[in-house]
Amino acid sequence: MFRRTRAIAKKEFKQLWRDKRLLFVILFFPIFLLIIFGYAVNFDVKNIQLAVLDKNNTEVSRDFVNSILSSNYFKLAKQLNNDSEIKETLDKKSAQIVLVIPKDFSKNIHTHKQPAKIQFLIDGVDGNTATIIKNYASAASTKFAIKLQKNLTQKYGVKMSYPVLLEPIFWFNPDLQTTKFLIPGLIAMILIVSSVISVSLSLVKEKELGTIEQINVSSINSFELLSGKSAPYIVVAFFDAILILIVGYIFFDVIVKGNYFFLFISTLIYIISATSMGIFISVISETQQIAFTIATFATLLPSVILSGFIFPIESMPVIIQYLTNITPAKFFIIVLRAIIIRGVGLSAFWMQLIYLILFTLVFMGLAIIISKKQEVK
Amino acid sequence: MYSIEVNNLTKKFGNFTSVDNISFKVNEGEIFGFLGANGAGKSTTIRMLCGILEPTSGDAVVGGYSVVKEPDNVKLNIGYMSQRFSLYNDLTVEENINFFGGVYGLEGNLFDERKNWVLDIANLKGKEKLMTGSLPGGIKQRLALGTAVIHQPKIVFLDEPTSGVDPLSRRNFWELINDLSENGITVFITTHYLEEAEFCNKILLINAGKLIAEGNPQELKTNYLKNDILELECSNPVKAMKILESQNFIDATSIFGNNLHLNVNKNYSNKNQIEKLLISENIQVTGLDKIVPTLEDVFIHLLDKKK
Ligand SMILES: Nc1ncnc2c1ncn2[C@@H]1O[C@H](COP(=O)(O)OP(=O)(O)OP(=O)(O)O)[C@@H](O)[C@H]1O
Ligand SMILES: [Mg+2]
Numbered sequence: 068m069f070r071r072t073r074a075i076a077k078k079e080f081k082q083l084w085r086d087k088r089l090l091f092v093i094l095f096f097p098i099f100l101l102i103i104f105g106y107a108v109n110f111d112v113k114n115i116q117l118a119v120l121d122k123n124n125t126e127v128s129r130d131f132v133n134s135i136l137s138s139n140y141f142k143l144a145k146q147l148n149n150d151s152e153i154k155e156t157l158d159k160k161s162a163q164i165v166l167v168i169p170k171d172f173s174k175n176i177h178t179h180k181q182p183a184k185i186q187f188l189i190d191g192v193d194g195n196t197a198t199i200i201k202n203y204a205s206a207a208s209t210k211f212a213i214k215l216q217k218n219l220t221q222k223y224g225v226k227m228s229y230p231v232l233l234e235p236i237f238w239f240n241p242d243l244q245t246t247k248f249l250i251p252g253l254i255a256m257i258l259i260v261s262s263v264i265s266v267s268l269s270l271v272k273e274k275e276l277g278t279i280e281q282i283n284v285s286s287i288n289s290f291e292l293l294s295g296k297s298a299p300y301i302v303v304a305f306f307d308a309i310l311i312l313i314v315g316y317i318f319f320d321v322i323v324k325g326n327y328f329f330l331f332i333s334t335l336i337y338i339i340s341a342t343s344m345g346i347f348i349s350v351i352s353e354t355q356q357i358a359f360t361i362a363t364f365a366t367l368l369p370s371v372i373l374s375g376f377i378f379p380i381e382s383m384p385v386i387i388q389y390l391t392n393i394t395p396a397k398f399f400i401i402v403l404r405a406i407i408i409r410g411v412g413l414s415a416f417w418m419q420l421i422y423l424i425l426f427t428l429v430f431m432g433l434a435i436i437i438s439k440k441q442e443v444k
Numbered sequence: 445m446y447s448i449e450v451n452n453l454t455k456k457f458g459n460f461t462s463v464d465n466i467s468f469k470v471n472e473g474e475i476f477g478f479l480g481a482n483g484a485g486k487s488t489t490i491r492m493l494c495g496i497l498e499p500t501s502g503d504a505v506v507g508g509y510s511v512v513k514e515p516d517n518v519k520l521n522i523g524y525m526s527q528r529f530s531l532y533n534d535l536t537v538e539e540n541i542n543f544f545g546g547v548y549g550l551e552g553n554l555f556d557e558r559k560n561w562v563l564d565i566a567n568l569k570g571k572e573k574l575m576t577g578s579l580p581g582g583i584k585q586r587l588a589l590g591t592a593v594i595h596q597p598k599i600v601f602l603d604e605p606t607s608g609v610d611p612l613s614r615r616n617f618w619e620l621i622n623d624l625s626e627n628g629i630t631v632f633i634t635t636h637y638l639e640e641a642e643f644c645n646k647i648l649l650i651n652a653g654k655l656i657a658e659g660n661p662q663e664l665k666t667n668y669l670k671n672d673i674l675e676l677e678c679s680n681p682v683k684a685m686k687i688l689e690s691q692n693f694i695d696a697t698s699i700f701g702n703n704l705h706l707n708v709n710k711n712y713s714n715k716n717q718i719e720k721l722l723i724s725e726n727i728q729v730t731g732l733d734k735i736v737p738t739l740e741d742v743f744i745h746l747l748d749k750k751k
Contacts, residue, residue, distance in 0.1 A: 074546020078535065085534050277528030281592075283496050285547045286519040 071287050075295025079269065083299055090303075093265055097257040097307045098314050104253055115140055115200055118162035120147040123172040131168065131185070134211045140203045153188060164189050164200050176215065198379055250321045251403030252376025254311050255396040258334075259341045259370050262304040264362045266297055266345030271358040274349070289435060297342045304338045324410025333406065333420060337399040340423045341366075343430035344395070350434045350441070369394035376400055398422050447472040447599055447630040448493065452502035455488050455653075462488045464653035465502065470632060470646070472598075475625045477644030478634045479743070485653040486634040487527050490601050493632070494524045507599050523593040523600040527607075527634075531588050533577030537568050540576055541591060548595035562590030565620060582613025589620060599630040607636060618643050638740045649743060657746055665737050669707075671695060673741045676704040676718070677731035684727050693717065696748045698740070703731075705741055 083090060117135070121128050135141055144162040147153065156162050167186040175183035187204045273279040282292060315321035323330060345362065352358035371377060373387070374396035380388055391397050398419040405415045448470035455463040463485040470476045480486050491497035493506055495515030503512045507521035531540045541562050545555050563569045566586040568579075576584065585605055593600050602621075606614045618640065625631050625645075633644070641647050642661050649657040649664075657668050678684050681704050685697050688704070693711035697704055706718075719729050 070549050070551060071547055074543055077546070078532070078539065078543040081539055082532065082534050277526055278532065280491075280496060280526045280528075281524065282547060284494050284519050284522065284524040285544075286516055287547055 072291045072295040076298040079296055080299045093261055093303055097261055098310055100257055101253055101311055101314055102318060114142045115164060116144040116162040117141045118144050118147055118156045118165045120167045122170045123168045125173040127173040127176055128168045131211055135207045138207055250315045251400050251407055254403060255399045256370040256376060258304055258308060258338060259396050260366045262300055262338055262341040263345040263366045265300045266342050267348040267358040267362045268355050270296060270349035271352050271355050275355060293346055301338050301342060308334050323407050325406035329413060330406050333402045336420055336423050340395045340427040343427040347430045347434040350438045370396035374400055395423055395426050446470060448506050450504040453499055453504055454501045455492060456500045461653050466655045468648055470630060472630055473625055473628045474645045475631045477641045477647040479641055479647060480650040484650050487603055490603050494522060494601055495519050521598050523597040525588055525592040525602045525605055527603040530584055531576050535576055536573050537576055538572035544591040544594050558594050562594055565590050581609045585609055585617060602633040604634050641739050651747060661739055664742050669737055669742045669745055671707050671709050672734050673737040674706040674708055675733055675735045676706055679728035684722055687725055696744055698744050707745055
């Protein structure tokens with residue numbers, strides 16, 4: 068049985084190897100995309116308009132405001148005098164974020180019986196920007212808290228819990244480098260687009276040439292045929308993944324924090340799920356042109372828009388959140404972020420891997436059912 | 445024991461009937477010609493016989509297996525050269541052979557032996573590294589035939605293997621087919637070239653999915669064509685054809701090279717009838733003789749009758 072699969076894979080490799088143009092596109096286009104996207108899609112936000120309502124108005128509170136403004140991310144838009152102005156400020160968009168320092172801020176810092184709370188109110192219309200602003204604000208607060216703690220420790224010789232309470236959400240991307248954060252999404256997008264297109268085109272080409280019939284009479288089964296046809300593209304996609312990581316390291320300082328073995332296995336599972344999509348598309352397309360159009364449409368848009376690559380899934384409408392499950396990229400991005408950025412283990416992403424495997428089975432099943440129907444027609 | 449036995453085979457695509465209830469039998473080792481105009485249903489029939497297209501109704505037993513119930517067993521015993529098939533142009537000769545050998549699961553000594561055989565019949569010994577796309581059409585078809593029977597099937601289906609190939613290469617190709625047949629392989633072949641049909645042991649003619657004639661070339665000429673065929677050589681065959689077509693003693697006319705073939709019926713008495721007519725129209729008659737009909741005459745007659 069492997070004799071047949073090998074014959075198909077070997078032939079496919081040879082053809083791919085001779086098609087230097089295609090090979091070049093498959094190997095270098097992803098890197099090209101990565102560099103362009105990596106630099107262009109930069110979500111760092113500068114000059115965020117900040118309004119301050121300082122109810123405490125002490126040396127510490129002013130110190131806190133200054134330390135926030137000292138980064139060039141925030142710019143003081145105006146000072147507020149009472150709560151009623153907050154709503155107006157945000158409604159009129161005279162500031163994107165309002166910082167509220169409560170009356171007991173300095174007292175809590177000095178007594179350190181309970182944490183000193185501060186409040187950030189963010190204009191949430193643009194969920195994406197809001198998330199980013201929130202991160203900056205958290206980071207700035209953390210910085211202040213750490214500084215304060217150092218001072219207090221020196222002064223009183225006591226260790227204490229953080230004197231400023233904050234909610235560190237994006238704790239695994241502490242230096243707020245969004246480019247780094249985007250790399251997993253880029254890898255997922257590039258891999259799915261290139262493997263789905265190449266697999267579906269190579270299969271539809273055999274249909275167009277009529278060679279598929281010649282193969283069909285040879286009593287080869289679908290599994291042997293499909294695995295042989297896909298093998299070269301899986302290898303090439305793998306190669307792509309490695310190249311992207313290398314380029315990501317050189318250009319964007321992306322370092323894989325987690326386990327390489329899991330990275331390898333997960334990537335393989337992901338590429339196979341993309342391949343199943345390519346096979347499915349080849350079954351429903353009669354010409355390479357149709358296959359190319361469907362493949363591009365079915366991979367590019369969802370992997371950019373629905374995968375959580377750029378837009379956080381939590382801030383989408385509920386219906387759209389369900390819809391995000393149609394792209395395997397969503398799941399792979401979670402896996403990649405876990406492995407590359409957070410460096411955590413299998414327990415954090417095994418569910419995603421199971422989903423990818425299910426995805427593969429469903430698409431393969433559909434492809435086989437539909438192709439059987441077509442034969443009977 | 446027949447090599448192929450077809451029973452009431454029918455294939456419909458939606459409302460359109462592509463193959464309409466045909467039945468026939470093919471003997472072992474026979475060269476069986478399957479003829480018909482474009483769209484007659486030849487390829488559809490072949491694809492059903494190869495087990496890659498399911499019949500709408502009816503069945504066929506190919507090499508002892510039913511194409512409906514055991515298509516996978518059918519596939520093990522046949523070779524097939526599809527109408528559009530012309531190998532992978534972007535592979536070398538050897539890579540194509542390796543590929544098809546591999547797909548058929550050949551290995552070791554047997555594979556080497558078969559590879560040599562294919563190279564031999566295609567005249568490609570020593571040219572294994574040539575790109576298939578650069579080969580002349582005739583050689584390509586021989587190579588395609590070789591790869592289609594690389595696994596030594598008992599039956600081989602060839603769907604218009606000689607279309608678009610020059611006459612000399614076609615003759616060579618037919619020699620190959622004869623060799624296969626002499627080795628006991630059943631050759632089921634479709635072709636557009638009626639002169640090729642003369643090389644077949646048995647011929648079947650279909651039109652619009654229906655079987656309309658069957659027999660060996662000799663039988664077809666005597667059983668289906670009661671009329672005489674005359675060959676006319678004259679100065680203006682096109683004009684002569686126009687004139688003669690409308691005569692009541694002529695059933696059909698057709699052009700063969702520079703000559704006309706006339707299918708004359710019982711109203712025809714003698715040569716003078718024609719000569720007089722043409723001379724009055726200023727056409728010189730240089731020859732007019734009764735000939736042994738060609739298959740084309742038979743088919744034109746049969747298809748004419750259908751209309
Ligand atoms: N998959 C299909 N769906 C619909 N119609 C089809 C299909 N395959 C064939 N046909 C129709 O069936 C008829 C017979 O086609 P077929 O290919 O068998 O003809 P053929 O005798 O091989 O002709 P040719 O000499 O042109 O190869 C044609 O009218 C064709 O349009
Ligand atoms: Mg045909």
